[in-house]
Amino acid sequence: MTTDISEHAAAHSRALLEHAYQRYCGLELLEQRPGFCRCRLRVTEAVDNLSHTLHGGVIYSMLDVVSMLATLPLLKPDEYALTSNFNAMMMSATPLGTEVVFEAEVLRGGRNLLFTQSQAWKLTEDGRRVQIASAQLSKLRMRFDWQAGAAKKD
Numbered sequence: 113m114t115t116d117i118s119e120h121a122a123a124h125s126r127a128l129l130e131h132a133y134q135r136y137c138g139l140e141l142l143e144q145r146p147g148f149c150r151c152r153l154r155v156t157e158a159v160d161n162l163s164h165t166l167h168g169g170v171i172y173s174m175l176d177v178v179s180m181l182a183t184l185p186l187l188k189p190d191e192y193a194l195t196s197n198f199n200a201m202m203m204s205a206t207p208l209g210t211e212v213v214f215e216a217e218v219l220r221g222g223r224n225l226l227f228t229q230s231q232a233w234k235l236t237e238d239g240r241r242v243q244i245a246s247a248q249l250s251k252l253r254m255r256f257d258w259q260a261g262a263a264k265k266d
Contacts, residue, residue, distance in 0.1 A: 115145045117185035124184050134177060137170055139214075141181070147218040149181035155210045166206040166244075175200060175230040175247040178216040182228060183251055186221050192256035193226060200247040206234045213241065226251040 117125070128134065129141055137159050143150040153159070153174065161167040176195055183193050206212055216230040228249045233241040 113141075113143050115143075117144065117146060118189070120189045121185040121187065125181055128177065128180060128184075133173070137174065139174060139177065142213070144181055144185070146185040147182055147221075149178045149214075149216045151178050151181070151214045153212055153214075155206055155208050155212060157208065160208055163205070164208050166210070166212060168202060171202065171232055171245050172198070172200055172247070174212075174214050175216070175232060175245060176249065178214040179228040179230045179247070179249045179251070182216040182218050183221075183226055186218060186226065187253070190255050190257070191253055193251035193253050195249055196225070196252040197250040198247060199249075200245060202245050204234065204242060204244040206244050211235045212244065222253075224253055226253060 125144060129139065138153045138156065139151050140153065141151050155166045159167055159170045176198065180193065187193060213233045213235065214230065216228055218226055218228050220227045228251065230247045230249060231243060232245040234244050236242060
């Protein structure tokens with residue numbers, strides 16, 4: 113569900129969600145609005161590790177993706193954002209078959225930098241949410257010429 117986002121942001125969000133990696137991981141959009149995003153995936157053999165739990169690299173990348181999905185609606189049509197800093201903390205393993213919810217919120221959007229908080233939660237059989245990871249990300253706001261596919265030089 114997307115609410116109150118521009119056509120530009122919606123198009124780039126769709127492209128991000130339809131990227132082969134996100135599709136391979138099984139990421140699904142649940143909610144997106146300016147400054148917030150919620151997605152989910154189920155832990156399958158495609159995204160587990162040798163201990164049959166959700167691979168840490170998948171967690172890191174999905175925390176970054178939901179952060180971007182929260183950021184996109186805040187950008188102007190001639191802007192893009194690149195992650196410039198990523199600090200994550202892993203808290204719990206997540207076994208095969210478990211549903212994981214990823215959430216991101218933009219905490220502050222400045223002229224050059226945006227600061228986001230992303231979190232991952234596993235859903236237990238009794239309906240509880242148990243936090244498995246948290247990340248703080250900063251994103252560099254940059255001008256981007258979408259037709260030329262290149263950063264604009266100011």
